[in-house]
Amino acid sequence: MKKLLIIAIAAIAVSVSSCNSNKSKTTGTDSIASDSVSNANxxxxxxxxxxxxxxxxxxxxxxxxxxxxxxxxxxxxxxxxxxxxxxxxxxxxxxxxxxxxxxxxxxxxxxxxxxxxxxxxxxxxxxxxxxxxxxxxxxxxxxx
Known part of the structure; x- marks a missing residue:
């Protein structure tokens, strides 16, 4: 039972860290979107x-x-x-x-x-x- 709990916690930790690393990745479309934003002030x-x-x-x-x-x-x-x-x-x-x-x-x-x-x-x-x-x-x- 303890092994199953440890495996479940490890799986959650891996999935959370992979979700967070995806957030920091940028794609080519991100720079296009920011270029199209108005710079009038x-x-x-x-x-x-x-x-x-x-x-x-x-x-x-x-x-x-x-x-x-x-x-x-x-x-x-x-x-x-x-x-x-x-x-x-x-x-x-x-x-x-x-x-x-x-x-x-x-x-x-x-x-x-x-x-x-x-x-x-x-x-x-x-x-x-x-x-x-x-x-x-x-x-x-x-x-x-």
Whole structure:
């Protein structure tokens, strides 16, 4: 019985070690897959803009400047805001490696009051495919 147990443990150990050694082996297709991965990279000067205090009804506009620090063209596929009062305008043409551009975001404070934290979601082919930008500040009500 002990011999059977020892043989079973030895067989398990051999199969586990052979499974682990297969994981470390690479094939020619691994390098092809990594070559096809985008090397675009979007880096913003700042991802947060604090507009301070404004009066209700004022509009705030800010350009979120960025650079493609990658080695392939950066393509922004979408920019969407957390609410209809915030509108992003992004470049629709590819951004070359090393080039800079900006995403203009306009916040309309009509009907808003108090602290605001508006989010803009950016989707692209960059390594960091999803990026968030924020407009923050305080809207002072006209009733005060």
């Amino acid at each position: 979007i880096v913003f000067e700042s991802s947060v803009y604090n507009f301070g205090k404004i009066k209700e009804g004022d509009k705030v506009s800010y350009d979120f400047k960025f650079k493609n620090t990658g080695t392939t063209p950066l393509i922004i596929s979408n920019a969407s805001a957390s609410c209809g009062c915030t509108v992003p305008d992004y470049p629709h043409e590819p951004i070359a490696p090393g080039a800079t551009a900006a995403i203009k975001v306009v916040f309309d404070s009509t009907g808003k009051s108090g602290m605001q934290n508006k989010q803009v979601m950016i989707s692209s082919n960059a390594v960091n495919a999803s990026t968030e930008l924020f407009l923050k500040g305080e809207v002072q009500s006209l009733n005060k």
